[in-house]
Amino acid sequence: MSERAAYPQEETGPESGATVLAGRGLHRTFGSGATEVHALAGVDIEVPAGRLTVVRGPSGSGKTTLLNLLGGLDRPTSGEVLLDDGRVLSGLPEKDVLAVRRERIGYVFQSFGLVPVLSAAENVEVPLRLQRVPAGERSTRVAEALELVGLARHAGQRPYELSGGQQQRVGIARALVSRPDILIADEPTGQLDSETAATVMDLLVELTHEQGIASVVATHDPILMGRADQVVELHDGRRVGTTA
Template identity: 60%
Template sequence: MVVAEDLHRSFGTGERAVHALRGVSFEIRRGELTALKGRSGSGKTTLLNLVGGLDSPTRGSVTLDGTDLAGLDEKGLLAMRCDRIGFVFQSFGLIPVLTAAENVGVPMRMRKVAAARREERVRTLLALVGLADHAEQRPGELSGGQQQRVAVARALANDPALIIADEPTGQLDSETGRSIMRLLRAVVRSEGVTVLVATHDPALMELADRVVELRDGRVVEPAE
């Protein structure tokens, strides 16, 4: 599903250059939940940005579902992110003035999905994440865990092949964090989607199919 080969990413030039990634290679199988672990500054977010097509490597390549991201122009990358990748962020990233249902529907509006089909998909996804009764509530009326569930539903809106989650439990208490990881685990099984999640919580890693560890921009402990 995802193949990263010899990824390097540097910021700046000369002696002041920061080498965020130093030759990272790994694969993610289709329908698998992979946890990416590492301390702050290890390169996790940089790697997620490269896999998600939000940034380009200094050297190396990322292939997503058979497509080399380096071969896509900005329009192609935008289409890839819209159609094939869903994103879940630590800060939830919901639009405050929109209801839960409206937030979930945003990606489908961008693709101009017909209203009837969009509303049906929103209902299905909110039920999937356990929020069928909260469709008309706005983010400020929801708990942190509920907001993140809305974010997961939104990430699934366009039926992506891959979901990328950057510390999705970072602002949640431990039990709520576990519930979000269990939800991602369930999504992998029910939707057949592939998930790459960055986390530093060992308890959450136990729910993953595989763990890839980054240290100082290098893979040091990929686990089957």
């Protein structure tokens, strides 16, 4: 990771330790009648700036559902997702939710989610194109993001030319290129071998603390749990414990 460099900070941002994102009484139900499933049942959670929050639990416990609600990818059946600016994310019109997702939230997926025909740099650039950032600024910010994750020399390579760990680092760069203050990652090391997973985990922890990002990560990985600032445990859609 010797290529890593400091990433430009925004002049203002959430104070470290301040709650940036919160869930209050989150319920999410799928189906109805005999097929009704309670994926979440009254979950409360706070995600502070500059802290790594890990959500753990067995398969089917509601981890992905919770992340989808926090990230504005889904809406709760009841309860609220709150932003630090006082807005209720889960109650905003869809166009406003989309704006929050583009401007404030970065996503990292287990399956990497890269476009095969695009280079690493082009994949990282996608969020900036959606935001209609001018070309010159896009180039600068893409270069900065790839430098940050140690992939500056791989900018022109396509996903099939990169290892799994490198692909996930491209995914992290893409999540960070918009300079979000919230990072949401669903099993980001789930498809990686243990050594590569450790490298990606180190990167996530360092970036969270160094950049003051409010990070929430769903994982089964005990090593990442051990490096979290808080661990939220779910079971059958309910929060059963927290470890700070």
